[in-house]
Amino acid sequence: MNASKSKLLDDLKALLKDEQVTVNETILEQHGKDESYHTPSSPDIVVFPESAEEVSAVVKLASAHKTPIIPFGMGTSLEGHVIAYEKGITIDFSLMNKVLEVREKDFLVKVQPGVTRMQLNKDLKKYGLFFSVDPGADATLGGMAATNASGTTSVKYGVMRDQVRDLEVVLANGDIIHTGNLAQKSSSGYNLNSLFVGSEGTLGCFTELTLRVFGIPEHVVAARASFERLDDAVAAVVSILQAGIPIARVELLDEQSMVQTNLYSDTSYNEKPTLFLEFHGNEAGLNQDVEFTKEIVKDHHCEDLVFEKDNAARNKLWEARHNLAYAYIHGHPGKKQMVTDVCVPLSELAGAIKHARSQMEKLDMVGGILGHVGDGNYHTLLMIDVNDPVEVEKANIFNEQIVEYALQRNGTCTGEHGVGVGKMKYQEREHGQALQVMEKIKAALDPMEILNPYKLVHMKKEENK
Amino acid sequence: MNASKSKLLDDLKALLKDEQVTVNETILEQHGKDESYHTPSSPDIVVFPESAEEVSAVVKLASAHKTPIIPFGMGTSLEGHVIAYEKGITIDFSLMNKVLEVREKDFLVKVQPGVTRMQLNKDLKKYGLFFSVDPGADATLGGMAATNASGTTSVKYGVMRDQVRDLEVVLANGDIIHTGNLAQKSSSGYNLNSLFVGSEGTLGCFTELTLRVFGIPEHVVAARASFERLDDAVAAVVSILQAGIPIARVELLDEQSMVQTNLYSDTSYNEKPTLFLEFHGNEAGLNQDVEFTKEIVKDHHCEDLVFEKDNAARNKLWEARHNLAYAYIHGHPGKKQMVTDVCVPLSELAGAIKHARSQMEKLDMVGGILGHVGDGNYHTLLMIDVNDPVEVEKANIFNEQIVEYALQRNGTCTGEHGVGVGKMKYQEREHGQALQVMEKIKAALDPMEILNPYKLVHMKKEENK
Numbered sequence: 041m042n043a044s045k046s047k048l049l050d051d052l053k054a055l056l057k058d059e060q061v062t063v064n065e066t067i068l069e070q071h072g073k074d075e076s077y078h079t080p081s082s083p084d085i086v087v088f089p090e091s092a093e094e095v096s097a098v099v100k101l102a103s104a105h106k107t108p109i110i111p112f113g114m115g116t117s118l119e120g121h122v123i124a125y126e127k128g129i130t131i132d133f134s135l136m137n138k139v140l141e142v143r144e145k146d147f148l149v150k151v152q153p154g155v156t157r158m159q160l161n162k163d164l165k166k167y168g169l170f171f172s173v174d175p176g177a178d179a180t181l182g183g184m185a186a187t188n189a190s191g192t193t194s195v196k197y198g199v200m201r202d203q204v205r206d207l208e209v210v211l212a213n214g215d216i217i218h219t220g221n222l223a224q225k226s227s228s229g230y231n232l233n234s235l236f237v238g239s240e241g242t243l244g245c246f247t248e249l250t251l252r253v254f255g256i257p258e259h260v261v262a263a264r265a266s267f268e269r270l271d272d273a274v275a276a277v278v279s280i281l282q283a284g285i286p287i288a289r290v291e292l293l294d295e296q297s298m299v300q301t302n303l304y305s306d307t308s309y310n311e312k313p314t315l316f317l318e319f320h321g322n323e324a325g326l327n328q329d330v331e332f333t334k335e336i337v338k339d340h341h342c343e344d345l346v347f348e349k350d351n352a353a354r355n356k357l358w359e360a361r362h363n364l365a366y367a368y369i370h371g372h373p374g375k376k377q378m379v380t381d382v383c384v385p386l387s388e389l390a391g392a393i394k395h396a397r398s399q400m401e402k403l404d405m406v407g408g409i410l411g412h413v414g415d416g417n418y419h420t421l422l423m424i425d426v427n428d429p430v431e432v433e434k435a436n437i438f439n440e441q442i443v444e445y446a447l448q449r450n451g452t453c454t455g456e457h458g459v460g461v462g463k464m465k466y467q468e469r470e471h472g473q474a475l476q477v478m479e480k481i482k483a484a485l486d487p488m489e490i491l492n493p494y495k496l497v498h499m500k501k502e503e504n505k
Numbered sequence: 506m507n508a509s510k511s512k513l514l515d516d517l518k519a520l521l522k523d524e525q526v527t528v529n530e531t532i533l534e535q536h537g538k539d540e541s542y543h544t545p546s547s548p549d550i551v552v553f554p555e556s557a558e559e560v561s562a563v564v565k566l567a568s569a570h571k572t573p574i575i576p577f578g579m580g581t582s583l584e585g586h587v588i589a590y591e592k593g594i595t596i597d598f599s600l601m602n603k604v605l606e607v608r609e610k611d612f613l614v615k616v617q618p619g620v621t622r623m624q625l626n627k628d629l630k631k632y633g634l635f636f637s638v639d640p641g642a643d644a645t646l647g648g649m650a651a652t653n654a655s656g657t658t659s660v661k662y663g664v665m666r667d668q669v670r671d672l673e674v675v676l677a678n679g680d681i682i683h684t685g686n687l688a689q690k691s692s693s694g695y696n697l698n699s700l701f702v703g704s705e706g707t708l709g710c711f712t713e714l715t716l717r718v719f720g721i722p723e724h725v726v727a728a729r730a731s732f733e734r735l736d737d738a739v740a741a742v743v744s745i746l747q748a749g750i751p752i753a754r755v756e757l758l759d760e761q762s763m764v765q766t767n768l769y770s771d772t773s774y775n776e777k778p779t780l781f782l783e784f785h786g787n788e789a790g791l792n793q794d795v796e797f798t799k800e801i802v803k804d805h806h807c808e809d810l811v812f813e814k815d816n817a818a819r820n821k822l823w824e825a826r827h828n829l830a831y832a833y834i835h836g837h838p839g840k841k842q843m844v845t846d847v848c849v850p851l852s853e854l855a856g857a858i859k860h861a862r863s864q865m866e867k868l869d870m871v872g873g874i875l876g877h878v879g880d881g882n883y884h885t886l887l888m889i890d891v892n893d894p895v896e897v898e899k900a901n902i903f904n905e906q907i908v909e910y911a912l913q914r915n916g917t918c919t920g921e922h923g924v925g926v927g928k929m930k931y932q933e934r935e936h937g938q939a940l941q942v943m944e945k946i947k948a949a950l951d952p953m954e955i956l957n958p959y960k961l962v963h964m965k966k967e968e969n970k
Contacts, residue, residue: 284722
């Protein structure tokens with residue numbers, strides 16, 4: 041350890057309790073990777089603060105030492121967001137994991153950033169409430185806000201950005217601000233909530249979140265609809281949405297994904313292109329929606345429509361869907377996952393998925409297609425051997441083709457996983473001159489670029505390196 | 506006209522056609538005011554561009570001349586947003602008023618900024634679609650995006666910010682950027698859409714908007730519920746929302762407002778505190794919602810619940826509601842309106858309205874209480890004689906009391922009208938150190954402060970004046 045790092049460590053130990061600061065190699069390694077194919081790189085130090093004031097003190101110290109800061113939740117990011125390529129201090133929020141307040145009458149909950157989505161939902165159940173955003177991983181809410189995560193219910197309830205009413209944020213200069221208020225709407229000042237959500241730790245560290253929650257729906261029906269052809273499944277989704285049916289979930293899994301699901305989740309679903317559907321509402325309205333949906337999927341040659349009648353079967357269905365990424369990992373030991381994540385306008389979805397399937401075949405690659413097709417967001421999940429340069433190169437080419445197809449049709453290179461390091465190369469192509477606006481904002485709020493540097497936006501000094 | 510202004514005028518005339526540039530006093534005056542009580546002040550010049558390129562050229566010229574730019578839609582703002590206190594060039598968008606594209610399959614529409622909400626809805630009808638945001642005025646969509654407007658349907662469909670998928674924006678340096686894309690969700694880069702929506706012309710001029718639209722609901726039911734006591738009406742709203750009924754509109758009008766409505770709109774509604782309600786959905790679901798709502802309002806001592814059965818009666822109801830501000834103006838010739846616009850967490854709404862009524866009585870003022878109570882957003886509408894300093898002072902004191910009450914309860918000083926010049930004095934109180942973040946963003950994107958200067962945020966040079 042060099043002198044300046046040693047001084048930084050001493051300074052951190054003066055601020056925090058001994059057990060809140062570590063340079064243990066195993067812990068550093070755990071914090072130097074995420075769930076993606078991106079190459080790991082450990083930070084110098086990991087700290088475990090217990091309050092916003094402690095986070096602020098750590099950031100001020102990092103600023104004085106010109107040392108990078110990386111906020112860390114569960115490490116379940118998929119584009120290398122938490123990897124410490126520039127070394128520095130990783131702030132692990134696992135000790136800040138309390139649900140601070142449930143304001144049931146306001147449908148709001150105040151949490152610390154280390155609370156996970158499942159922990160929150162366990163807490164909310166007794167109030168008859170639920171938090172809607174459900175990425176595959178049991179991520180922390182701080183991490184989910186940082187990447188603007190979404191999930192299976194976003195088609196009805198919205199993405200993470202739609203749920204954040206207020207954030208407490210520690211800025212690069214150590215200031216602690218609030219980005220919003222508790223009112224349902226506001227036209228007061230620039231909307232900082234939405235700017236900080238999705239900023240991936242590059243503008244500040246979140247130390248408290250006020251989130252919107254919903255009443256558990258009176259009535260829920262889930263179903264599986266399987267099709268002979270992937271095209272028909274996609275066309276059915278588009279028809280359901282265009283009919284104005286307020287569907288709560290509509291997920292697509294191709295044959296490959298159904299095979300992996302059955303292998304991992306002890307299910308015996310049809311191994312054909314399948315939609316997982318869910319409807320929320322009052323009983324009468326929902327019955328009408330279900331009947332309408334039955335007609336639509338039949339028109340699109342649905343071969344088998346199975347309603348999951350009881351709670352247990354419904355939970356099993358969604359658990360299987362959430363575990364799908366892990367099913368692929370489990371089924372391909374030694375490999376790492378690369379997941380494409382484009383989102384396209386709904387009218388372009390069928391073409392995009394057809395194109396993805398055809399490019400996969402041309403490149404002779406094996407992978408599954410799945411996703412939140414109600415939002416126009418689909419993934420192709422590839423398991424790759426990161427030590428095989430040919431395989432890595434093919435995966436990169438494939439990812440680029442998928443992104444280019446989406447961008448040509450006014451889509452986005454990432455629907456929900458975020459930019460991290462993996463999608464930086466597409467930022468200029470996607471945003472054009474708007475990227476300079478982002479760089480100016482970054483430069484204005486983090487002039488020394490200590491906050492998760494070289495993620496999301498390049499700064500000018502990068503170019504001069 | 507001094508030499509520099511004369512030079513600017515010549516330069517503008519070299520860029521644009523003669524009829525696109527004016528210094529006609531009457532036209533300048535029309536562009537130096539809005540619908541509020543704020544003192545008018547005319548710009549030096551008004552221009553009428555026809556394209557983004559022309560707007561960009563005008564902004565570049567203004568930048569070279571260090572001259573303010575004020576974007577102008579219909580002049581229906583309520584906090585002095587378009588008033589030219591710093592003189593300069595007002596850009597009137599009335600020639601950029603085309604609906605450019607309806608992407609029915611994507612539920613998106615691309616419009617120029619001068620299109621009004623009613624014009625858009627007239628165009629959309631043939632597609633079975635509608636645009637949801639409906640402030641009282643028939644404002645332009647550019648202006649509505651600039652102030653993050655909302656209206657009677659926001660409780661179900663969201664505010665302006667929720668509808669904006671992409672903006673074409675001319676920046677202070679003349680660059681033309683796009684802030685978003687056409688995908689339903691994105692985690693790519695900082696969210697510029699939400700930053701520019703509500704920026705009130707201080708960060709750029711909008712030259713094109715891509716907006717979300719909705720399918721016209723299969724079934725619609727509207728109703729009026731009148732109550733003896735205002736408290737009961739408010740409590741009924743809170744109960745309806747807490748029961749999870751997905752109500753599409755729920756508007757409160759107090760006795761005063763019902764009197765004004767009947768006088769202006771040729772209606773003969775009960776002159777008691779009244780809720781205007783609307784339900785959208787499929788027939789079966791909606792009937793269940795309506796039955797449930799009937800029980801709830803009855804529990805809160807509703808005296809009279811009238812369903813508006815046909816289209817004509819329903820349209821009359823909502824037209825009367827939308828014309829309410831004009832009804833007050835019409836009923837008080839020579840006076841100008843001051844409208845409070847706070848929004849509070851739903852649990853604080855009953856207390857806030859009670860407080861407003863009691864303060865109004867203490868100050869011996871006459872005014873109506875009304876608003877989008879489903880969002881926790883209510884207005885008190887005061888008609889004041891701006892030449893009577895006592896009346897103006899009382900109105901200011903009242904507004905301050907209303908705002909302070911809301912801010913103490915984690916609300917906001919403006920739910921939908923925006924900051925303009927009228928709410929600037931509350932920005933520091935509401936945002937604390939977050940205001941410095943807003944100032945840094947403004948300084949980074951408009952360093953010479955030519956874009957609608959001294960609105961929304963003060964900059965440092967203001968303090969050095």
